[in-house]
Amino acid sequence: MPEFREFDGVICFGGGDWWYHNRGHYDMQMMRHLSAHVPILYVNSIGIRVPSVREGSMFVRRVTRKLRSLSRGFKRVDERWGVCSPFAIPGQRGKGITRAVLPAQVRLAARRMGIRRPLVWVTCPPTADFVDALRPVASVYQRTDRWEEFPQANPAGIQRCDRLMKDKAEATLFCADLLFEEEGAGCRNPVYIDHGVDFSRFAEAGRRADAEGDTAAPEDVRELPHPRVGFIGGIDSHTFDPKLFLDVVQRLPDHRFFLVGACSLPEGWCPHANVTLLGQRPYEDVAAYMAAADVLIMPWNQNEWIRACNPVKLKEYLAAGRPIVTRDFYELRRYDGVVRIAGTADEFADAIRQGVASPDDPERLRARVEAQTWTAKAEALLAALAARGVVPVGTNAPSAAAMEPVRG
Numbered sequence: 037m038p039e040f041r042e043f044d045g046v047i048c049f050g051g052g053d054w055w056y057h058n059r060g061h062y063d064m065q066m067m068r069h070l071s072a073h074v075p076i077l078y079v080n081s082i083g084i085r086v087p088s089v090r091e092g093s094m095f096v097r098r099v100t101r102k103l104r105s106l107s108r109g110f111k112r113v114d115e116r117w118g119v120c121s122p123f124a125i126p127g128q129r130g131k132g133i134t135r136a137v138l139p140a141q142v143r144l145a146a147r148r149m150g151i152r153r154p155l156v157w158v159t160c161p162p163t164a165d166f167v168d169a170l171r172p173v174a175s176v177y178q179r180t181d182r183w184e185e186f187p188q189a190n191p192a193g194i195q196r197c198d199r200l201m202k203d204k205a206e207a208t209l210f211c212a213d214l215l216f217e218e219e220g221a222g223c224r225n226p227v228y229i230d231h232g233v234d235f236s237r238f239a240e241a242g243r244r245a246d247a248e249g250d251t252a253a254p255e256d257v258r259e260l261p262h263p264r265v266g267f268i269g270g271i272d273s274h275t276f277d278p279k280l281f282l283d284v285v286q287r288l289p290d291h292r293f294f295l296v297g298a299c300s301l302p303e304g305w306c307p308h309a310n311v312t313l314l315g316q317r318p319y320e321d322v323a324a325y326m327a328a329a330d331v332l333i334m335p336w337n338q339n340e341w342i343r344a345c346n347p348v349k350l351k352e353y354l355a356a357g358r359p360i361v362t363r364d365f366y367e368l369r370r371y372d373g374v375v376r377i378a379g380t381a382d383e384f385a386d387a388i389r390q391g392v393a394s395p396d397d398p399e400r401l402r403a404r405v406e407a408q409t410w411t412a413k414a415e416a417l418l419a420a421l422a423a424r425g426v427v428p429v430g431t432n433a434p435s436a437a438a439m440e441p442v443r444g
Contacts, residue, residue, distance in 0.1 A: 045151030266329030357398025
């Protein structure tokens with residue numbers, strides 16, 4: 037039986053910024069549910085890459101957002117949740133300064149949350165260098181994306197930090213089969229726990245739209261004509277394929293497309309009159325936008341990032357109960373019969389037409405993910421940690437029967 041260790045809070049080095057990123061991501065959702073057990077300090081991402089002035093207006097937006105986040109310093113969201121925006125300089129040049137100043141900032145914020153024996157959670161690999169300075173009870177590494185494939189990232193530096201965390205973490209969490217199969221054997225403690233879904237939120241939005249029609253839709257899509265095709269998520273060049281999307285739009289002039297999410301593509305990238313770009317919306321409103329669509333799409337790029345992905349939105353789309361058309365990726369092996377897979381623009385457009393003409397049974401789609409809640413995923417994680425003798429403070433020591441490998 038492993039050594040029994042208690043943690044009195046979680047310090048989560050997140051993959052996004054709490055103040056301006058979508059809050060449906062894996063790390064934020066897992067922290068939301070773990071906060072029922074212990075306080076959480078969410079540390080906004082210190083960055084994978086250095087913004088470039090060549091990005092034009094996007095460079096200005098990135099820097100402005102980061103400065104606004106930094107100006108908040110440490111803030112409590114509620115009694116059990118705090119957010120820290122530490123001063124850090126991204127990239128290799130700022131590494132020494134960041135290493136000198138960041139741990140002290142985080143330790144101070146953690147103490148203000150009452151956290152003295154932390155479980156440290158690493159989402160972005162570069163924060164691996166700061167884990168030991170926080171003297172954690174244990175650590176968790178979230179390996180849910182190929183960060184080394186991120187645009188303008190430093191692959192060698194990320195791979196070094198990735199190796200460091202895989203060797204030391206009490207649990208290296210995988211949410212995609214491909215990554216788990218390719219990398220799990222090389223980790224000290226690999227655990228597969230895939231994405232959850234806020235099932236009630238998305239299912240209720242879909243059922244309300246089914247019952248009430250457009251009166252349940254958000255105001256900015258209520259007047260859009262049917263059939264409506266929706267995409268909800270980040271519109272970024274390493275994930276979203278604008279050429280495929282524009283080719284599909286041209287093939288379906290009688291369909292109305294709407295996109296909800298932050299966009300980093302060049303201004304004017306989409307000139308078509310049957311496309312409405314709505315920008316980012318609060319997480320609390322996302323379900324209603326999904327439910328307002330007749331078909332939901334994932335027009336992904338074909339690259340290594342997407343090949344190894346398992347997007348949160350897939351389960352959200354299913355819970356909303358709308359037909360789904362997507363480019364192929366490895367994880368879809370688990371979803372045979374509940375998504376339409378298309379490769380070319382012609383195939384994609386045809387699949388959208390089929391989804392509109394013969395929509396899937398919404399309750400059959402919802403049933404596929406009904407048990408896959410974030411609460412269930414957080415409990416699977418706690419079971420995986422208990423199997424290694426790591427538990428929230430006040431929890432009884434795990435029994436021998438509980439200490440079995442977990443695959444959630």
